[in-house]
Amino acid sequence: MGFIRHERQGLVYHTAESLGRADGVAHAFTTRLGGVSQGDLASLNLRSSAASGDSQGNVEENYRRLAAALGLPEQRMVLSKQVHGAEIRLVTAEDAGKWLWRPGDYEADGLMTQETDLPLVIFSADCIPVLLADPAHRAVAAVHAGWRGTAQGIVSRAVEEMGRAFGTRPADLLAAIGPGIGPCCFETRDDVPEAMVETMGGEAEPFLQRGTDRWTVDLKGLNARQLTLSGVPEKQIDICPFCTACHPELYWSHRRMGDRRGVQGAVVVIR
Numbered sequence: 001m002g003f004i005r006h007e008r009q010g011l012v013y014h015t016a017e018s019l020g021r022a023d024g025v026a027h028a029f030t031t032r033l034g035g036v037s038q039g040d041l042a043s044l045n046l047r048s049s050a051a052s053g054d055s056q057g058n059v060e061e062n063y064r065r066l067a068a069a070l071g072l073p074e075q076r077m078v079l080s081k082q083v084h085g086a087e088i089r090l091v092t093a094e095d096a097g098k099w100l101w102r103p104g105d106y107e108a109d110g111l112m113t114q115e116t117d118l119p120l121v122i123f124s125a126d127c128i129p130v131l132l133a134d135p136a137h138r139a140v141a142a143v144h145a146g147w148r149g150t151a152q153g154i155v156s157r158a159v160e161e162m163g164r165a166f167g168t169r170p171a172d173l174l175a176a177i178g179p180g181i182g183p184c185c186f187e188t189r190d191d192v193p194e195a196m197v198e199t200m201g202g203e204a205e206p207f208l209q210r211g212t213d214r215w216t217v218d219l220k221g222l223n224a225r226q227l228t229l230s231g232v233p234e235k236q237i238d239i240c241p242f243c244t245a246c247h248p249e250l251y252w253s254h255r256r257m258g259d260r261r262g263v264q265g266a267v268v269v270i271r
Contacts, residue, residue, distance in 0.1 A: 003029075003176075003240050008069040010034045011044065012250075016176030016238040019268070022133040025140060027268040028070055029129060029178040029240065031250045035062035037262060045252075045262025046123050048099070052262055063100060067119075072269060077119045081107045082144050084127075086152035088112055088161040091120065109149050110158050112141035114166050119269035125252040126244050128180035128219050129266035130155050130227075132162065132173055139166040140268045145223050147188075151195035155223050159230040170231030175224075175238070178266050179251055182243030183209065183218040186255070192217055203229060 003014045011034030019027045035044030037058045046063065049056040067074035078091050079099035088110035096118060098104040111120040112132075120142040122129055127146035132155075134140070141158050143149075162168035193215045196204040203225055207218040220239050228234050244251040244264075252261040 002238060009065065011065055011069040013069070014179070014240065016131070016240070018174045018236055018238040019131060019133050019176045022135045022174050024138065024271050025133045025135070025268065026070060026072070026271055027131050027133075027176070027266070029176075029266045030066065030264045032252055032262060032264060033250070034069070035065060037062060040257070040260040041262040044264070046121070046265040047263040054262065060100070066265070066267070070267070072119045072267070073117050075101060076117055077121050077267075078111060079121050080104065080109070080111055082109050082122065083107045084146045084148040085109050086149055086154040086157050088141070088143075088154070088158050090161070090165055091118065093118060109145075110141060110143040110154060112139065112158065112162055112165065113270070114139045116270045119267050121265050121267045123263040123265040124180060125254045125261055125263045126181040128223055129178035130158075130223055131176045131178070131266055131268045132158060133268065134162060134166060134168040134172055135174065136172045137166045137168055138270055139168055140270055142266055142268050145219070147192050147195070147217065147219060150219055150222050150226075151192070151199050153199050153226060156226045156230045159227070159232065171233060173232045174236050175227055175232055177220050177223055177237065177239045179240045179242040179244050179264070180219060181245050181253065181255055182220070183207075183216040184243055185245035186217050186219060187211070187214045188217055189214060196222060200226070
């Protein structure tokens, strides 16, 4: 399995073969290409105008273009205020359009639903986007896994919450781990590996490499391992090979660009 590049109406995005096996589920991992934003935010910035300095009109048009390219109901997109935590929110039609077309009233780094035509959107700029689909129960989830969320086991929690809410069995889940910073570029001091070991014990060690005075951390590998420890078969997990810091022509990277940047997104929906 792997990732497939698409270009539609000028918008460039990738899909994962794993989630492509889920009938009635559409998904995408966007790049920075295909929108109307300018300058440091060019061009498909999906970050709210208040957070990025982009115009609200540009952000809204970028979401319209994303919805048009994927055939999604733009007014029903559901976003969240992401806070690098491990909260997984069950969203319903009552949440349609929140944090985009109308004010939001919750914080969460994971969204899940069993409702049709309710696209779940999370965004990132080095953090790891993870999409989950349960074909047996027609349920999906979108997870923003930064290092803090990873250290709190957010993807494992998403699997647990899907089981609690929908009856999801981990063995049925299809997973896609999208573009994010790779171990080639994610260097840290002791706090990050210590947090991972506290959560995962020895299971974290293969994804942590000690250098002279810093560590390199494989966040994608850590999240994939959390999924397999939760019971998701390894053969049902796709991992995007792209490092956001290595590919500024495709992605924004907080580590590389600082705050003068936009964000890419990941979206999943039950049709």
